[in-house]
Structures are given as C-alpha cells and as structure tokens.
Amino acid sequence: MERLSVTTSRREEMVNVTAEVQRLVAGKGWSEGLLYLWCPHTTAALTVNEAADPDVVRDMVANLARLVPHRGDYRHAEGNSDAHIKSSLLGPGLTLIVADGRIQLGTWQGVFLCEGDGPRNRQVWAAFLASR
Amino acid sequence: MERLSVTTSRREEMVNVTAEVQRLVAGKGWSEGLLYLWCPHTTAALTVNEAADPDVVRDMVANLARLVPHRGDYRHAEGNSDAHIKSSLLGPGLTLIVADGRIQLGTWQGVFLCEGDGPRNRQVWAAFLASR
Amino acid sequence: MERLSVTTSRREEMVNVTAEVQRLVAGKGWSEGLLYLWCPHTTAALTVNEAADPDVVRDMVANLARLVPHRGDYRHAEGNSDAHIKSSLLGPGLTLIVADGRIQLGTWQGVFLCEGDGPRNRQVWAAFLASR
Numbered sequence: 001m002e003r004l005s006v007t008t009s010r011r012e013e014m015v016n017v018t019a020e021v022q023r024l025v026a027g028k029g030w031s032e033g034l035l036y037l038w039c040p041h042t043t044a045a046l047t048v049n050e051a052a053d054p055d056v057v058r059d060m061v062a063n064l065a066r067l068v069p070h071r072g073d074y075r076h077a078e079g080n081s082d083a084h085i086k087s088s089l090l091g092p093g094l095t096l097i098v099a100d101g102r103i104q105l106g107t108w109q110g111v112f113l114c115e116g117d118g119p120r121n122r123q124v125w126a127a128f129l130a131s132r
Numbered sequence: 133m134e135r136l137s138v139t140t141s142r143r144e145e146m147v148n149v150t151a152e153v154q155r156l157v158a159g160k161g162w163s164e165g166l167l168y169l170w171c172p173h174t175t176a177a178l179t180v181n182e183a184a185d186p187d188v189v190r191d192m193v194a195n196l197a198r199l200v201p202h203r204g205d206y207r208h209a210e211g212n213s214d215a216h217i218k219s220s221l222l223g224p225g226l227t228l229i230v231a232d233g234r235i236q237l238g239t240w241q242g243v244f245l246c247e248g249d250g251p252r253n254r255q256v257w258a259a260f261l262a263s264r
Numbered sequence: 265m266e267r268l269s270v271t272t273s274r275r276e277e278m279v280n281v282t283a284e285v286q287r288l289v290a291g292k293g294w295s296e297g298l299l300y301l302w303c304p305h306t307t308a309a310l311t312v313n314e315a316a317d318p319d320v321v322r323d324m325v326a327n328l329a330r331l332v333p334h335r336g337d338y339r340h341a342e343g344n345s346d347a348h349i350k351s352s353l354l355g356p357g358l359t360l361i362v363a364d365g366r367i368q369l370g371t372w373q374g375v376f377l378c379e380g381d382g383p384r385n386r387q388v389w390a391a392f393l394a395s396r
Contacts, residue, residue, distance in 0.1 A: 001363050034168055034261055036298055036359055040370025042314040047220040050174040059206045059213040060220060067199060067331060074323045081323040088311040088324060092373070093359050095225050097170055097259045099133050104257065106172025109224075125368065127361045129298055129395055131261055166300055166393055179352040182306040191338045191345040192352060199331060227300055227357050229391045231265050236389065238304025241356070263393055 002028065002126040008118035012065060012083075014047075014057045017124065018110040021096070022103055024126060031101045033130040037094045040125055043083035043117035045090035051110025064089075083116025090114050098128070134160065134258040140250035144197060144215075146179070146189045149256065150242040153228070154235055156258060163233045165262040169226045172257055175215035175249035177222035183242025196221075215248025222246050230260070266292065266390040272382035276329060276347075278311070278321045281388065282374040285360070286367055288390055297394040299360045299367060304389055307347035307381035309354035315374025328353075347380025354378050362392070 004020050025035060039046050050056040064086050074081035094111065097104040105111075113122060136152050157167060171178050182188040196218050206213035226243065229236040237243075245254060268284050289299060303310050314320040328350050338345035358375065361368040369375075377386060 001361055001368065034166075034259060034298075036361060038361055038368070040368075040373060042312075042320070042370065042372050048174075048224050049216055049220050053208055053210075055206075055208040056174070056213065056216050059208050060217050062205055063200060063213070063217050066205065068327060073326055073330065074319075076317055076319040076323050078317075081320065081327070084313055084320050085324050085327050088313050089221055089353055091223060091355060092312050095168055095170075095227060095359060097133055097168065097257060099259075104133065104170070104172075106174065108174050109172060125361060127298060127363075127395065129261055129393055131259065166298075166391060180306075180356050181348055181352050185340055185342075187338075187340040188306070188345065188348050191340050192349050194337055195332060195345070195349050198337065221353055223355060227302075227359060229265055229300065229302055229389060231391075236265065236302070236304075238306065240306045241304060261393055263391065 004124040006113045006122045006124060008115035008120055008122060011118050012061050013115045014061060014112040016051055016110050017113050021111050025098055025103055026101060030098055030128045033098050033128055035096045035098050035103060036127045038125040039092040040123055042087055043080050044122055045087045045092055045114040046094040047090045047112050047114055048109050050108045052108050080117040086116050136256040138245045138254045138256060140247035140252055140254060143250050144193050145247045146193060146244040148183055148242050149245050153243050157230055157235055158233060162230055162260045165230050165260055167228045167230050167235060168259045170257040171224040172255055174219055175212050176254055177219045177224055177246040178226040179222045179244050179246055180241050182240045184240050212249040218248050268388040270377045270386045270388060272379035272384055272386060275382050276325050277379045278325060278376040280315055280374050281377050285375050289362055289367055290365060294362055294392045295365045296396055297362050297392055299362050300391045301358045302389040303356045304387055306351055307344050308386055309351045309356055309378040310358040311354045311376050311378055312373050314372045316372050344381040350380050
C-alpha cells in the first residue's frame with residue numbers, strides 16, 4: 001500500500017490530485033490494471049469531476065454546502081457533521097483504470113480530494129491490482 | 133479496456149444498460165472476478181437501483197433535480213453545473229461481481245447510466261480483473 | 265462469493281458491520297488485495313464513516329432524511345422511494361484495501377450497512393481479489 005500526502009488550505013475545497021496520482025503510477029511502473037485510492041478520513045472524500053473550468057469545483061463546493069450546511073440539526077460535538085455527511089455522499093474510495101502505464105480519464109476529468117473540515121494534512125492510500 | 137456506447141434521449145434520464153453489460157461479459161468470456169465500469173464524462177454517472185418499476189427511476193430523476201436544480205447558484209458558464217454535481221454524488225465508477233460468467237445483482241437491481249446533460253452519445257469503459 | 269447476513273431493527277439506521285467484515289477476511293485467510301462488498305438490495309447501501317461517536321451516525325441518518333424525506337413527490341407505490349434514492353447517493357458497493365490479513369481503515373472509520381426501508385434481513389456479498 002502506498003501513501004500520498006495532500007495539504008488542504010481551507011475548510012471546504014476540492015484539491016486536484018491528478019498529477020500526483022499519475023506520478024505515483026509512473027513511479028511504481030504500474031501498467032495495466034485497477035488502481036484503488038482510499039481516503040482514510042471521515043471528513044474528506046475522493047471524487048472525479050471537471051478539472052478544466054475552476055467554476056465547476058466552485059459550484060460543487062458551494063452547492064454541497066447548501067445541501068448539507070455547516071450549521072444545522074447536528075448533535076456531534078465537533079461541529080463537523082456536515083463534513084462527515086458529505087464524505088459519505090461523495091465516497092471515500094475511488095477506482096481508476098490503468099492502461100499503458102497511465103490512469104485512464106475522460107477528456108475533462110480530474111481526480112479531486114474533497115476537503116470538508118480543513119485546513120488539514122490528509123492522506124490518500126493507494127493499492128494496485130495488475131490485470132496480467 | 134472495452135467500450136460500450138449509450139445514446140441518451142433527454143436532458144436527464146437513467147438508461148438501463150444491464151443487458152449490454154451482461155452481453156459484454158458473456159462475449160469476452162469473463163467468468164470469475166470483478167468488472168469495473170467507468171463513465172468518462174463529468175455530467176453523467178453510473179448507478180445501480182431498481183429496474184422493475186419505472187417509477188423508481190422517475191422518482192430518482194425528479195428528486196435529484198429537486199436537490200440539485202438546473203438553475204441555481206452556479207458560475208460555470210455552460211449551464212450544466214447541476215449535472216456535474218449529480219455526477220459526483222452518484223459517482224462515475226461502478227464495480228460489479230462476476231461469477232459463473234454473469235454479473236451478480238440482487239433480484240431487483242439493474243445497472244443505469246445516469247444522464248445529466250443530454251441528449252448525448254455517451255461511453256462506458258469496462259475493465260475486468262479475474263479472480264483466478 | 266461469500267455472504268454476510270445483517271438484521272436491521274428500524275426503518276432507517278446505519279449498522280456497524282466492521283467486525284463481521286474483518287472476521288470474514290480473517291476466516292478466509294485473505295491477506296493482501298482488494299475486498300469488494302456489495303449490497304444486493306435497492307433500498308439499502310454501504311458506506312464508511314466515523315464509528316466512534318454514535319452522534320455522527322445519528323446526524324447522518326437525520327440529515328439524509330431531511331434531504332430525501334420519506335413522504336414527497338414520489339410515484340413508486342411501495343412508499344420507499346426515499347430509500348431507493350439514498351441507496352444510489354450512498355452507493356451499493358464498497359471496496360476495501362486488505363493488507364496483512366486485515367481491512368485497512370483510518371483511525372475513526374467503520375463500515376456501515378445503511379438501512380433505508382427496514383427492519384429487514386439484509387445480505388452483504390463479498391468478493392476478494394488477491395494482489396499477489
């Protein structure tokens with residue numbers, strides 16, 4: 001199991017980690033198979049979405065906060081229940097297809113760590129299963 | 133990596149692709165393992181839900197549009213931020229267990245491509261990892 | 265493919281199944297690879313979130329019910345469209361990294377079956393792909 005470190009700078013943000021993930025795949029010589037990424041935190045998540053126009057990420061962060069606001073009907077004393085809920089809605093795990101030594105993404109897709117209760121130092125775990 | 137093509141006919145809909153996926157598995161002779169499906173688009177997604185009563189899909193499409201409406205607090209100029217957000221909520225990837233040469237689903241489950249900004253021609257990528 | 269049984273006791277709840285999953289991994293002697301869990305139901309799901317403070321789960325169940333209420337704009341006659349929608353938002357499948365014979369989770373993470381239309385007897389299917 002490999003580990004990537006991601007430093008977030010705001011309470012809520014999406015950090016593009018596509019290049020770091022691709023660098024890991026290249027560095028390990030992983031060629032054909034499935035890469036599994038895991039966020040070992042309960043107030044962050046992993047997702048894939050458009051990496052071209054930063055307004056997409058802005059709209060996503062703003063609207064997730066509208067759906068699951070920071071303050072609301074919460075009993076958890078740490079004041080971050082919104083981040084816990086968003087973590088499960090987006091999901092802590094992400095599988096990516098690896099072919100020809102590269103993660104396979106659509107034209108507009110990038111891999112994002114979704115921070116819900118930052119700024120923090122976060123980890124992303126990675127495991128690879130070769131197809132041949 | 134294999135590719136399926138899916139043509140959608142409305143802006144928002146869920147297209148049952150279970151038969152196409154099963155046909156791919158049978159055609160490739162994939163018998164035991166994990167099938168990974170990937171939607172390379174940022175305004176569509178993959179999910180599994182009830183394929184028996186079409187009202188389930190209708191209720192899902194209608195209520196996702198209620199939660200993340202087409203028009204709202206969006207800055208992305210293409211007017212499809214709702215589709216981007218729903219794509220991450222539902223998720224672009226889907227793993228299915230394959231046993232005895234068939235995808236293993238519960239009695240009521242079907243595999244759906246969730247269109248959020250159609251009508252369009254969509255792709256679903258597929259990778260298989262054999263368990264033995 | 266292995267099967268776990270989970271009995272739920274309320275209409276909506278999250279049942280911590282971490283120990284059962286770990287017991288399965290140990291009992292099968294699965295050491296290094298990816299464990300894939302699948303919920304073959306369309307009104308339940310699998311997720312990972314904080315297992316320490318039960319208020320986190322309480323806040324999640326309450327707020328998911330706020331976002332997708334039991335009664336609403338639904339046509340599906342069984343009265344459980346909310347559970348179908350939440351199933352797709354949380355997702356029916358969950359991949360876990362297995363290393364040294366144990367599922368690898370962050371400090372606060374636990375694996376939960378999310379019941380949306382209980383009480384019922386539920387199944388969780390499990391498939392393992394070894395990495396070596």
